[in-house]
Amino acid sequence: MTLFRAAFGAALLVTCIDQTALATTQNVIFNGTITATCTLVVVTNGTMTVSPDLQSLSSHNSGGSAGTVTLTTTGGVSLSVDPVTTTSAPAADVTATTWTPTYSASGAHTVAETGSASSLTAPGASLVSVNLAGTKGGSNRFAAGSYQATVTVRCE
Amino acid sequence: MTHARTLATALAVGLMPIAAVAQSMSPMRGEVNSFTDAFAVRVFPANPYDQKIRVEIHVYDQDFQPVEARISPSVFQLASQASRPVLVVVPFAGAAERKVRICTESIPFPNQQTQIKAQICGKFFGHRKS
Numbered sequence: 297m298t299l300f301r302a303a304f305g306a307a308l309l310v311t312c313i314d315q316t317a318l319a320t321t322q323n324v325i326f327n328g329t330i331t332a333t334c335t336l337v338v339v340t341n342g343t344m345t346v347s348p349d350l351q352s353l354s355s356h357n358s359g360g361s362a363g364t365v366t367l368t369t370t371g372g373v374s375l376s377v378d379p380v381t382t383t384s385a386p387a388a389d390v391t392a393t394t395w396t397p398t399y400s401a402s403g404a405h406t407v408a409e410t411g412s413a414s415s416l417t418a419p420g421a422s423l424v425s426v427n428l429a430g431t432k433g434g435s436n437r438f439a440a441g442s443y444q445a446t447v448t449v450r451c452e
Numbered sequence: 453m454t455h456a457r458t459l460a461t462a463l464a465v466g467l468m469p470i471a472a473v474a475q476s477m478s479p480m481r482g483e484v485n486s487f488t489d490a491f492a493v494r495v496f497p498a499n500p501y502d503q504k505i506r507v508e509i510h511v512y513d514q515d516f517q518p519v520e521a522r523i524s525p526s527v528f529q530l531a532s533q534a535s536r537p538v539l540v541v542v543p544f545a546g547a548a549e550r551k552v553r554i555c556t557e558s559i560p561f562p563n564q565q566t567q568i569k570a571q572i573c574g575k576f577f578g579h580r581k582s
Contacts, residue, residue, distance in 0.1 A: 332480045334572055337500050342566035355566065363568045373480070378571075428566050444565055452480070452553065452573035 332372040334451035339364040342428060342447075350437040353393075354429035362425040365449055367401065369416055375401070376413035377426065378448035386441020393430045393438075397447045400425050424449065476500065476572035477556040483577045490543045491578035497556040498535035505530055505558045509538050512553045512573075519552055520545075542578060550578045 342355040342363035355362050367375065380395035401407035404420020409427070416422075428447050432438060477497045484491040499505050507530045511521040522541040530536060540554050555573040 331478070333478055334480065335476050335500055336570040336572060338560045338568045338570055341561050341564040341568055344566055363566060365568060365570065426568055442565070444567070446559065446567040446569050448557075448569040448571050450555075450571040450573060451476075452555075452571075452575065 330370055332370055334367065334369040334373045336424075336449060336451055337366045337368075338449075339366060339423075342426060344428060344430070344443065344445075346438050351432045352429060353438050353443060354431075355427045356429060362427045363447070365424040365426060366421060367405070367416075367424050367451060368421045369419060369451065371417050371419040373451050374413050374415050375399070375405075375407070375424070376450050376452075377411060378450060380428065380445050380447060382446040384442075384444045386439050386443070388439035388441060389443075391432060391436035393432055395445060396429045396431070398427045398429075399449065400427075476570065477554075477574055480572070480574040481576070482574065483579070485579050485581050486544075487581050489580075490541050491550070491580075492539060492541045493554060493576050495538050495540065495554055495556070495574060496535050497530065497538060497572075499530040499532060499558075501560055502532050503560070504532060505560050508557045509540065510555045510557060511540060511542060512555060514551055514553070516553070521552070542576075544578065544580050548580050552576055552578070 340363055343361045344353045344355050345357040345359040346353050347357050354360055377397040377399050380397055383395065396411060398409050398411045399407070400409040401422045401424045403422035404418055405416050405422040407414045426447055426449055428445055430445070477495055479495065482493055484493060497507050497509065506527070508527050509523050511519040511523065513519050519542060521543070524539050542550060542552050544550055553573045553575055555571050557569055557571045559567050559569045561567065
């Protein structure tokens with residue numbers, strides 16, 4: 297009888313062990329999709345100064361500074377600047393000015409100074425420097441007073 | 453027309469992404485099928501700055517000419533790090549399909565000598581189904 301009990305207990309134990317061995321693991325799958333995105337953050341506006349001959353008002357001139365924008369993207373976007381359309385000039389300035397916006401980028405994207413659109417294929421963050429130059433031709437000169445211009449930086 | 457608008461709005465829900473902070477606008481790409489004379493897109497402009505900014509939403513065609521579209525709201529103040537939905541309804545204007553750019557524009561630091569306007573544009577393609 298004792299032997300029977302021992303054998304029965306052992307068989308029961310083996311059965312239980314088998315039951316435990318049947319437990320399995322399951323994977324939980326996570327999916328995520330990121331569509332093309334782009335963030336522009338204007339850090340500083342630029343400053344233009346006039347050249348000694350008064351024919352250039354530019355952020356490239358001595359004492360001037362470029363505007364800076366941080367760009368963060370997944371890639372698959374393009375960066376560009378628009379022709380300048382919004383300007384204001386002192387009343388004394390009655391002659392035409394040609395405005396030329398340009399930009400360059402460093403960081404995840406390296407773009408030499410250009411006024412054309414650039415395709416940004418790689419993901420990452422970059423610092424974009426935005427410059428603006430106003431020029432006058434012939435005998436025209438910039439007048440004393442306050443000038444203001446708006447450069448549109450586009451990511452699309 | 454009211455039904456058409458309602459349906460167009462409903463179709464926009466299909467494009468609705470999960471709004472995310474620290475993006476200037478999402479989504480930036482989209483394709484919409486519509487059974488009405490307009491298609492709708494819901495975009496989420498976001499303000500990544502530490503200050504309130506004024507945001508404008510504009511719709512342009514492929515040549516950056518303005519497109520007559522209903523944008524609600526088209527101009528608004530957005531709090532720091534905030535995002536909000538904007539519904540854009542674009543008419544097909546007789547065409548079977550239409551490509552538009554929906555752009556979020558802001559000048560975060562106005563009234564300075566050289567201002568920078570940041571413009572984030574998404575490209576959207578509407579197909580009219582009969």
